[in-house]
Amino acid sequence: MKTAATQRSARLLSIATTVAAWAIAGTALAQGVLVPQAPAAAPQDTLTRAATSVGIKRCLPAITRLATLTVQGSRGHDVLLDWDRKRPDDGPMFSLVGIQYPNAGVAASITAIPGDGGSCTVSAERISVAPFTCQSVAEQELKDYQMTRLLPIYAVYSDPKEPTSSVSLIDSPPGCLVIRRYVEYGWRDPATPAAASAPAAAPAGQAPKRR
Template sequence: MKTSTQRFARLLPAVAAWALAGTALAQGVLVPQAPAAPPQDTLTRAATSVGIKRCLPAITRLATLTVQGSRGHDVLLDWDRKRPDEGPMFSLVGIQYPNAGVAASITAIPGDSGSCTVSAERISVAPFTCASVAEQELKNYKMTRLLPIYAVYTDDKEPTSSVSLIDSPPGCLVIRRYVEYGWRDPSAPAAAPASAAPAAPAGQAPKRR
């Protein structure tokens, strides 16, 4: 069985001097992991401070992976001021690495019965052509050409993840995208099933309610 680390690592560059330990986002990043130290990422602290609770576990896991290995980061947050825990949350995270800057966007939308729809994008610039990035890192991905300068790469094994490459000479704009619908916190206690009414004794009709 693949671990969550193995799953999202499928989108990590094989040789990524331009990313320098940046973490990619792919399907499976919300799979439960071993208990970790209390979250220190800025997005989790900001979301907590404005009253976001329902989708906070998903936000924390995505944010922790997104800023892993960075030198520093900060966040721009938008949320529903009237219903902070029931409305959507949008964020833009600026991330600093020793030799590179990266932007990330994390969105969480509460759904029915405690579920959340989440998306995350990691945006970076590679100092290579998009063709060389695709050749080196995305050989086994399916390519769909949307514009002469814009191609999207997907893997059937990771249907809710994609990598977009946009030519921006002399480099390449790389957008790694992850989406999951109806996510539920696996560590949350399951709802207790409704208790059934006791069966009537044999030969006796059930009482009317």
């Protein structure tokens, strides 16, 4: 006769086996696979582990760099992943990351698209809600940025020194919707021979940085 502890262990093993099968088959959701949250002590972020498990290799260093910076300091995070099942390492990868902080929740989107000659186009967006007016956020954090007004409630801020990054502020009383965006075309892994032989000043030789 099974004990209660044995029955609980069997149920947990069954759940873990089912989740693993979903991840491998890519059929957990119509859009993608929802990967279980990694333990706090895991050596890799959840997005890196998910991308690795489905066969994404070429853009993985860029994905890891952006994902690690995106979830830094969080209490936990989960990932919704979508990719080309037929060409996982040659097609685009899209992800939505839900991030939990002690006092707030944040969403992030990380995209990687393989290009010619081993390059990748990568982008990342971080979406949060500030419990302040957009004007106060701009005054405190974006003093040296140039502002472009798109709508009465929507303004985009950019720094001429970082043309691939922007911060969008959308009035949403009583707070402000903040979207920080970064994109880089022709990114190459500095560890690859092709990247190592490229001129030092070439933008393609730089790793993605947090904005």
